Amino acid sequence: MTLEQLRIFIAVAEREHMTDAARALNLTQSATSAAIAALEERHDVRLFDRVGRGIALTALGRDFLPEARAVVARAEDAVAFLAASAGLQRGQVRLVASQTVANYWLPPLMQGFHEVYPGIELHLKIMNTHDAGQAITEGAADLGFVEDEVSSPAFTLLPAAEDQLVVVSATPVTDLAAAKWVMRERGSGTRAVLEQALDRVGIVPDVRMELPSNEAVRAAVIAGSGVSALSRLVVKVPLAAGQLVEIDVPIPPRRFYALRPDQRHVSRAAQAFLDYVLK
Amino acid sequence: MTLEQLRIFIAVAEREHMTDAARALNLTQSATSAAIAALEERHDVRLFDRVGRGIALTALGRDFLPEARAVVARAEDAVAFLAASAGLQRGQVRLVASQTVANYWLPPLMQGFHEVYPGIELHLKIMNTHDAGQAITEGAADLGFVEDEVSSPAFTLLPAAEDQLVVVSATPVTDLAAAKWVMRERGSGTRAVLEQALDRVGIVPDVRMELPSNEAVRAAVIAGSGVSALSRLVVKVPLAAGQLVEIDVPIPPRRFYALRPDQRHVSRAAQAFLDYVLK
DNA sequence: CATTATGATCGATATTTTCGATTAATTGGC
DNA sequence: GCCAATTAATCGAAAATATCGATCATAATG
Numbered sequence: 001m002t003l004e005q006l007r008i009f010i011a012v013a014e015r016e017h018m019t020d021a022a023r024a025l026n027l028t029q030s031a032t033s034a035a036i037a038a039l040e041e042r043h044d045v046r047l048f049d050r051v052g053r054g055i056a057l058t059a060l061g062r063d064f065l066p067e068a069r070a071v072v073a074r075a076e077d078a079v080a081f082l083a084a085s086a087g088l089q090r091g092q093v094r095l096v097a098s099q100t101v102a103n104y105w106l107p108p109l110m111q112g113f114h115e116v117y118p119g120i121e122l123h124l125k126i127m128n129t130h131d132a133g134q135a136i137t138e139g140a141a142d143l144g145f146v147e148d149e150v151s152s153p154a155f156t157l158l159p160a161a162e163d164q165l166v167v168v169s170a171t172p173v174t175d176l177a178a179a180k181w182v183m184r185e186r187g188s189g190t191r192a193v194l195e196q197a198l199d200r201v202g203i204v205p206d207v208r209m210e211l212p213s214n215e216a217v218r219a220a221v222i223a224g225s226g227v228s229a230l231s232r233l234v235v236k237v238p239l240a241a242g243q244l245v246e247i248d249v250p251i252p253p254r255r256f257y258a259l260r261p262d263q264r265h266v267s268r269a270a271q272a273f274l275d276y277v278l279k
Numbered sequence: 280m281t282l283e284q285l286r287i288f289i290a291v292a293e294r295e296h297m298t299d300a301a302r303a304l305n306l307t308q309s310a311t312s313a314a315i316a317a318l319e320e321r322h323d324v325r326l327f328d329r330v331g332r333g334i335a336l337t338a339l340g341r342d343f344l345p346e347a348r349a350v351v352a353r354a355e356d357a358v359a360f361l362a363a364s365a366g367l368q369r370g371q372v373r374l375v376a377s378q379t380v381a382n383y384w385l386p387p388l389m390q391g392f393h394e395v396y397p398g399i400e401l402h403l404k405i406m407n408t409h410d411a412g413q414a415i416t417e418g419a420a421d422l423g424f425v426e427d428e429v430s431s432p433a434f435t436l437l438p439a440a441e442d443q444l445v446v447v448s449a450t451p452v453t454d455l456a457a458a459k460w461v462m463r464e465r466g467s468g469t470r471a472v473l474e475q476a477l478d479r480v481g482i483v484p485d486v487r488m489e490l491p492s493n494e495a496v497r498a499a500v501i502a503g504s505g506v507s508a509l510s511r512l513v514v515k516v517p518l519a520a521g522q523l524v525e526i527d528v529p530i531p532p533r534r535f536y537a538l539r540p541d542q543r544h545v546s547r548a549a550q551a552f553l554d555y556v557l558k
Numbered sequence: 559c560a561t562t563a564t565g566a567t568c569g570a571t572a573t574t575t576t577c578g579a580t581t582a583a584t585t586g587g588c
Numbered sequence: 589g590c591c592a593a594t595t596a597a598t599c600g601a602a603a604a605t606a607t608c609g610a611t612c613a614t615a616a617t618g
Contacts, residue, residue, distance in 0.1 A: 001358050003282055004575095018596060031576050033597060043361040049418070049544045053584045053595040056418065059371055059546060060364050067357040074353040078346040079280050082322040085339050092338055139328070139335065265328050267338060283606095297565060310607050312565060317606095332564040332615045 001042065003075050006068040008035040009047065013057055013065045016048075084119070091269030092121040096132040097145040100190060100214055101256055104233035105161060106145060106277075113276045120269045129189065136259045142270040144259030145277075147189035158258040160278055165193055165254065167247040168235050169227040176249065180226035181205040185212050189254070194229040197251040218244075280321065282354050285347040287314040288326065292336055292344045295327075363398070370548030371400040375411040376424040379469060379493055380535055383512035384440060385424060385556075392555045399548045408468065415538045421549040423538030424556075426468035437537040439557055444472055446528040447514050448506040455528065459505035460484040464491050468533070473508040476530040497523075 011021040012032060022032040040047055047061035057065070084090045097106055102124060110122050127135065129148045135141040137154035149157060173179050183205070184191040198205055208226050211217045214234045221228050222243050229251060238244040258274060260266060266274070290300040291311060301311040319326055326340035336344070363369045376385055381403060389401050406414065408427045414420040416433035428436060452458050462484070463470045477484055487505050490496045493513045500507050501522050508530060517523040537553060539545060545553070 001282070001354060003280065003354075006357070019594085028577055029596070030578080030598080034575075037597085043358065044365045045361050046544050046546070050596070051418070051543060053582095055596075058544060059373075059421075060361075063364075064357070064360065067360050071350070071354045071357050075280060075282075075350045078285075078343070078350050079322065081343065081346050082324050082339075085342075086323045094338075139330065142338075264330060265325050265337060267325070298563085307608055308565070309567080309609080312567085313606075316566085329565070332613095334565075 001039070003072060005035050005039045006072050008032055009039055010065065010068050010072065012036060012048070012055070013061060013068075016054070016056055018055060086268065088117055088120065088268060088272055090119040091117075091267060092123065093143060093267070093270045093273050094141045095122060095124045095143050095145065095273075096127055096135045096141040097124060098129050098132060098147050098189060099126060100147055100163070100231050100234065101145045102126045103214065104231060105163070105256060109277050113273055116276070117269070117272060120272070122273070128187065133259060136261050139261070139264050142261075142267060143274055145256060146259060147254065147256050148192070149255075149257065150259070154263060155259045155261050158260055158274075158278065160256045160258050162253045163256055164232045165190065165197070165229045165251045166232050166235060166239075167227060167229045167249040167251070168221055168239065168244040169247055170222055170224045170244060172245055173227055173247050176227070176247065177203050179206070180208040182209040182211060182217050182220045182226040182228040183207050184214070184217055185210055190214070190230065193251065193254050197229070197249065201249065280318070282351060284314050284318045285351050287311055288318055289344065289347050289351065291315060291327070291334070292340060292347075295333070295335055297334060365547065367396055367399065367547060367551055369398040370546060371402065372422060372546070372549045372552050373420045374401060374403045374422050374424065374552075375406055375414045375420040376403060377408050377411060377426050377468065378405060379426055379442070379510050379513065380424045381405045382493065383510060384442070384535060388556050392552055395555070396548070396551060399551070401552070407466065412538060415540050418540070418543050421540075421546060422553055424535060425538060426533065426535050427471065428534075428536065429538075433542060434538045434540045437539060437553075437557065439535045439537050441532045441534055443511045443532050444469065444476070444508045444530045445511050445514060445518075446506060446508045446526040446530070447500055447518065447523040448526055449501055449503045449523060451524055452506055452526050455506070455526065456482050458485070459487040461488040461490060461496050461499045461505040461507040462486050463493070463496055464489055469493070469509065472530065472533050476508070476528065480528065 008021070008025060008027070011025050012018055015021050018032050018036070019029050022029040025032065036048065045060055046058050047064060048055040049058055095106070106124065110124070114120070114122065125135070125141065129146040129150050132141070132144040132146050133150050133152055133155065136144045137152060144155070145160065147163065151157065169179070183194065195205070209220055211220060214230055217228050218230060218234055218238065220226070222238060227247065229249070235244055239246060258277065260274060287300070287304060287306070290304050291297055294300050297311050297315070298308050301308040304311065315327065324339055325337050326343060327334040328337055374385070385403065389403070393399070393401065404414070404420065408425040408429050411420070411423040411425050412429050412431055412434065415423045416431060423434070424439065426442065430436065448458070462473065474484070488499055490499060493509055496507050497509060497513055497517065499505070501517060506526065508528070514523055518525060537556065539553060
């Protein structure tokens with residue numbers, strides 16, 4: 001039993017006329033006749049009576065018509081499913097990102113993407129840069145977004161948005177060298193960039209507190225525990241609200257990077273997201 | 280999209296291994312590879328990642344697997360439907376029969392047939408011999424059963440059971456020539472056979488009542504309206520109960536006949552019923 | 559680094575489908 | 589009642605498709 005045979009059967013059964021059906025199917029009458037004969041012979045049934053110079057459905061043929069229609073309809077659903085995927089009407093993208101990116105940069109982009117492609121599900125997991133690279137390498141995620149340069153033969157690093165760290169404090173600070181510092185944990189991208197910048201201006205920071213998240217650092221700084229540097233994305237609101245003040249320390253801008261697997265295929269949905277994020 | 284492609288896809292997806300799947304499908308690896316490639320190219324999607332020296336389902340491939348299974352399952356249902364019909368597990372037979380046959384002879388046979396083939400529906404319509412022949416000719420019925428010989432190029436008359444008419448009365452009758460007769464309507468098989476038999480023994484019947492059914496005639500005779508001749512099948516019970524007495528008049532046995540269409544195909548179910556009825 | 563396993567590819571072959579033409583049967587018009 | 593038109597089946601040829609066998613490139617394995 002072939003889908004093509006079923007389609008031909010349906011066309012012939014609906015018309016009870018081979019030649020008309022053949023015309024409608026863009027087939028020759030002989031091809032149509034052969035297809036029906038093959039269907040009948042293969043399953044050892046008679047679907048049409050050869051009555052006079054025409055044909056007529058047998059009782060079985062009449063009963064089989066809805067069956068045939070159901071099979072073809074189900075197949076067309078499957079085709080539509082694939083077409084929807086190819087047309088980006090559906091799909092899913094598994095994202096991994098490091099903290100700052102995941103919490104402050106990606107969400108509005110994900111929202112914007114979702115408005116353009118409402119059928120594509122986005123799943124985001126937060127992990128550090130190393131684990132994100134691992135996830136891409138293993139195929140556990142489709143795209144990664146990190147705030148450090150990282151290199152591997154398994155993926156390509158694509159520069160994405162620029163980020164600016166700003167030094168903040170609850171109150172104005174005059175002598176930065178004497179300040180107490182609150183910092184992210186060692187190994188975080190934010191910490192690395194900050195230390196590098198302080199080194200360049202000759203400050204050896206007095207680290208009072210080491211906290212594992214941007215939010216914790218921000219809360220500590222607002223509470224007066226010391227000064228720190230955080231992505232502008234993180235402190236935008238408290239700066240505007242006057243809870244924090246910006247201290248002018250020149251920190252070079254850093255980049256966010258997208259991680260795109262080299263070995264594995266990047267699905268159409270993932271590519272669309274990447275294109276959207278990289279503008 | 281071909282059912283064969285879907286079957287191959289399912290086999291490969293379940294194993295995530297082309298060569299194994301090819302073995303299981305009794306295909307060569309190249310044929311399997313080509314089928315997957317055709318499916319992917321035709322619908323412009325990627326169902327497998329070529330990872331390392333193996334393959335792995337893409338997210339889409341994973342989502343498509345149940346779709347593919349559903350299509351194949353639906354197709355297998357349709358195949359099973361045809362197989363059931365070919366195996367007489369299902370079907371329907373439209374029967375037409377004249378009164379006596381339909382009311383007294385066929386029912387036990389239909390019951391017996393139904394016990395052997397419980398999946399085959401039997402539909403019986405009562406009509407006179409002429410209309411029954413017409414129904415067969417037009418294809419409105421699959422088989423006919425009548426109590427008169429009737430001829431047409433559209434069907435063949437097959438002798439079935441023998442029937443015996445018996446002359447009955449409520450009370451013993453000595454002078455049959457003087458008796459009052461109750462008869463079926465002109466045109467009925469029973470009436471024709473009876474008149475012929477009476478003619479042979481030189482009796483011109485005094486017809487008092489003409490009734491349109493065996494049951495009406497039987498009731499009239501039991502009520503004492505006169506004598507009549509009815510199929511033994513019709514009077515078996517009242518004879519045994521003593522409501523009627525049998526009067527010895529030699530009436531040649533008559534036959535019931537099956538009508539089988541010549542032009543149209545006789546379905547397997549109809550043929551099975553015919554075989555059953557003709558023993 | 560050699561070996562083994564895997565999927566893709568290629569040319570050749572087999573199979574299937576489709577075509578074009580013909581035939582047989584049947585209908586409908588004259 | 590005969591003839592033209594219509595229809596489905598059939599047959600051989602051609603085309604399209606599927607499959608095979610062999611080979612290649614790649615990547616795990618030891």
